Amino acid sequence: MSGITKVALAYSGGLDTSVILKWLADTYHCEVVTFTADLGQKEDLSHIRGKAESLGVREIYVDDLREEFVRDYVFPMFRANAIYEGEYLLGTSIARPLIAKRLADIARETGCQAIAHGATGKGNDQVRFELGVAALTPDVRIIAPWREWDLNSRERLLAYAAEHGIEIEKKKGGGSPYSMDANALHISYEGGGLEDPDWTPEEDMWRWTVSPEAAPDAAEIITIDFESGDPVALNGQTLSPYALLDALNVLGGRHGIGRQDLVENRYVGIKSRGCYETPGGTILLRAHRAIESLTLDREAAHLKDELMPRYAELIYNGYWWSPEREMLQAAIDASQRNVRGRVRVKLYKGNVIIEGRSSSASLFDAKLSTFEDDEGAYNQKDAEGFIRLNALRLRATAQRDR
Numbered sequence: 001m002s003g004i005t006k007v008a009l010a011y012s013g014g015l016d017t018s019v020i021l022k023w024l025a026d027t028y029h030c031e032v033v034t035f036t037a038d039l040g041q042k043e044d045l046s047h048i049r050g051k052a053e054s055l056g057v058r059e060i061y062v063d064d065l066r067e068e069f070v071r072d073y074v075f076p077m078f079r080a081n082a083i084y085e086g087e088y089l090l091g092t093s094i095a096r097p098l099i100a101k102r103l104a105d106i107a108r109e110t111g112c113q114a115i116a117h118g119a120t121g122k123g124n125d126q127v128r129f130e131l132g133v134a135a136l137t138p139d140v141r142i143i144a145p146w147r148e149w150d151l152n153s154r155e156r157l158l159a160y161a162a163e164h165g166i167e168i169e170k171k172k173g174g175g176s177p178y179s180m181d182a183n184a185l186h187i188s189y190e191g192g193g194l195e196d197p198d199w200t201p202e203e204d205m206w207r208w209t210v211s212p213e214a215a216p217d218a219a220e221i222i223t224i225d226f227e228s229g230d231p232v233a234l235n236g237q238t239l240s241p242y243a244l245l246d247a248l249n250v251l252g253g254r255h256g257i258g259r260q261d262l263v264e265n266r267y268v269g270i271k272s273r274g275c276y277e278t279p280g281g282t283i284l285l286r287a288h289r290a291i292e293s294l295t296l297d298r299e300a301a302h303l304k305d306e307l308m309p310r311y312a313e314l315i316y317n318g319y320w321w322s323p324e325r326e327m328l329q330a331a332i333d334a335s336q337r338n339v340r341g342r343v344r345v346k347l348y349k350g351n352v353i354i355e356g357r358s359s360s361a362s363l364f365d366a367k368l369s370t371f372e373d374d375e376g377a378y379n380q381k382d383a384e385g386f387i388r389l390n391a392l393r394l395r396a397t398a399q400r401d402r
Contacts, residue, residue, distance in 0.1 A: 007143060008033045008107040009116045010099060010129070013048045015168050016118045019157050020145050021055050022164050024116055028143070033059040033110050035103055039095055040066045040184025040242060055166065061106055066184055069098055070241035073320075074185050078284055079229040079339075080304065080332045081292075082312040087262045089278045089285065090315050091186025096125060097320035100132025107140050116143040124266050128318030135321035178205065184245050186258075186278040197263050197273045208249065208277040212256035212350030219348035221355060222251060224287045226343070229336030231284060245280045252279025255347040267317045286352040287343040295339050295361045304335055 007024055011017045011034035024032050034052045038045055045062055052060045073094050084090055103115050115133050119125035121144070130142050151157050161168050177192035187208055193199045203211060225233035234244050252258050258279035266272050292301060307328055314325045341359025345352060367377040 004028050004030050004113045004141065004143075006031045006033065006110065006112045007114045007116050008035060008103055008110065008112040010103055010118065011036050011048070011052065012118070013045075013051050015154070015157050015161065018051070018055065018166050018168065019151065019160050020116060020118055021052070021057070022166055023145055023149060023151075023160070024143065025056065027148075028114075030114075031059075032057055032116075033061070033106060033112060035061040035063070035099075035106050037099055037102060038062070038064045038066060039069045039098070040246065041182035041187075043182070051167075059110055061102075063102060065098060065102065066242040067240055069095065070184055070245050073098055074245065074281075075230045075241055076329060076333070077315060078281070078288055079336050080308050080311045080328075081285060081289055082308055082315060083285075084312045084316045085262075085264055087260060088264055088276070088316070089186065089260075089281045090312060091183065091276060091278055091281065092181050092188055093124070093128065093316045093318075094185065094320075095181075095183045096128035096318065097132050100129050100321075101136060103129075104133055104136040104140070107137055112140065114141040114143050116145065118146070119144065120146040122266075122268065122270060124268065124316070124318065127267055128320075131318040132321050176205075184242055184249075185281050186276050189275040190272065194273050194275060201261070201275055205275065206259065206277060209253040209259055209279055210256050215254070215256035215349045219346050219353075220251065220255060222283075222345050222347065224284070224343050224345065225341070226288065226291045227340050229288070229292075229333070229339040231287070245284070248280030248283050250279075251347060252283050252352075253277070256350040257347060257352060258282040259350070283345060283347070283352050286354060287345055288339075290343045290345075290354045290357045291341050291359060292339055294341060294357050294359050294364055296335065297363065300335050304332065307331065 007028065007030050009017065009021060009024065009032050011021065013036065021032055021034065024030060034057050036045060036048045048062050049060050077090065077094050082090055084093070106112070107115050117126065117129045119129060126144055130144075133140060133142060146152070151160055158168065178189040178194065179191040181188045189201070189205055194201060223235055224231050230241070231244055232238060234247055239247065258277050258281065260276040260278065262276075263271055263273045296304070311325070311328045311332070314320070314322065314328070319325050338361040340361055341357060343357045344355040346355050365377070367374050
């Protein structure tokens with residue numbers, strides 16, 4: 001690409017992006033600006049600035065985006081009860097739009113002509129990053145080294161790092177054999193033995209949760225308060241979005257909640273096996289559906305459930321910044337105006353059990369639903385005409401087919 005003198009790089013400080021940083025400078029003869037996001041992954045990022053400086057970077061961004069991530073991305077997604085392919089809570093997918101947004105901001109602020117990322121040519125993340133950048137900064141070009149270079153193995157990356165004097169930290173015990181991604185919502189594991197979908201991962205792979213068998217024998221009861229569809233308090237204590245999700249992760253992890261092992265369909269057409277830990281999100285999903293069951297009109301609730309798979313697919317495939325996602329979000333948010341109240345939840349050995357729910361906006365009418373005397377609130381004879389009218393088409397079809 002000609003005319004590129006400055007590139008904004010999504011930088012983690014690990015092997016891949018450290019090599020990419022040097023490779024960009026040598027290949028494009030450009031200045032590199034680095035951006036590292038703290039999304040609640042619980043990693044020590046204090047070394048990032050020094051490492052980037054040692055590689056000749058002058059403009060270094062290390063941003064704490066934890067509250068923005070949970071407030072403006074995770075919570076809006078949970079208002080929709082979004083799940084991809086019936087299982088995946090979209091922990092990696094929902095982080096990419098914010099990273100793309102901040103990269104786009106930095107590219108504008110620093111006068112970069114291009115944005116670079118370390119996503120491979122086989123995965124979903126390349127699509128998510130690049131669709132986001134296209135929507136937010138359409139004139140900025142994209143550099144995806146994994147689609148250009150021949151450093152397509154860990155051994156070649158290490159050899160390149162050694163040749164160019166790039167220091168790579170050795171992790172204690174040799175590090176994890178898995179490719180991992182973490183943020184405030186989840187941690188994921190791919191690669192290694194997981195590439196055999198019939199292989200059972202070792203117990204020591206899991207980092208956030210104990211196994212259900214090792215969870216406490218005593219259940220724990222918690223309460224979650226909701227306002228306009230978002231959780232606002234845990235056990236009666238008002239918390240910020242990130243603090244609330246972080247606390248739920250601790251609670252869920254202690255009780256063995258939120259482990260998933262699934263094979264999913266990537267947008268690029270490849271089936272991929274991954275394992276995920278989403279303890280807080282698993283609790284939130286159950287609690288949110290519980291408060292919705294009390295406060296949402298039947299048809300609104302059913303329409304939301306029909307829209308949800310499409311909404312989840314948009315997020316998974318990288319269309320957070322698309323007009324159709326924003327249109328769906330407006331409808332979902334409108335449905336949440338009266339979704340408020342308190343849900344009581346039992347956590348026990350991998351299970352999230354709803355114990356009760358209450359709301360000042362409840363649509364539940366005990367007089368209508370009771371099996372006892374309803375004092376005339378409901379005339380049961382009305383059901384006869386209702387059934388007769390709804391049976392008309394069934395009778396007509398049966399008579400025809402007879």
